[in-house]
Amino acid sequence: MKKKWIIILGIVIIIILGLGVKFYMDEEKSNKEMMNVVYSDEAKEVFEIRLKALDAKALTEEGVIHSYKIDKESIKHNPMGGINVTLIINNDSELNITYTINNFNGELSGGASSISEKLSKLLGRWEENK
Numbered sequence: 001m002k003k004k005w006i007i008i009l010g011i012v013i014i015i016i017l018g019l020g021v022k023f024y025m026d027e028e029k030s031n032k033e034m035m036n037v038v039y040s041d042e043a044k045e046v047f048e049i050r051l052k053a054l055d056a057k058a059l060t061e062e063g064v065i066h067s068y069k070i071d072k073e074s075i076k077h078n079p080m081g082g083i084n085v086t087l088i089i090n091n092d093s094e095l096n097i098t099y100t101i102n103n104f105n106g107e108l109s110g111g112a113s114s115i116s117e118k119l120s121k122l123l124g125r126w127e128e129n130k
Helices: 002-040 039-054 116-124
Strands: 066-075 084-091 092-104 107-115
Touching: 002 066, 002 084, 002 092, 039 092, 039 107, 092 116
Parallel strands: none
Antiparallel strands: 066 084, 084 092, 092 107
C-alpha cells in the first residue's frame, strides 16, 4: 500500500514539473515573439510616424526629439491586447513615451500613448493650472 502511494506521488510530481516546464517554454516563446515585433522595421516605422506627429521636426537637429531607443525592460503583453513598450527619448529616462502597439489585420499600428510630464513640457503640450 505504501509503495502504491509513493508511485502516485511520483507521477503527480512529474506531471507538475512537466506543466511548469511547458508554461515556462510558452512564456519564453511569447516574449521572443513580442521582442521580434517591437524591434521590427514595421514597428520602427510606426514609432517614427507617431514621434513626428508629436514633433514635426522629430529625429532632426531642429526638433525636440532627436533620438529614441526602446526600453527593453518595458516590453510587456497588454491584458487588453497588443504590446506595451516605452521609448526613451534623447537618452533621458525622464523623457519617455509609452505606447501600446497592436496588430490589426496583419498591420501594426500605434494605439494608446502616455507622454512623460517632462517631455510634454518640452513639446509645449503642458499647461500649468492657474
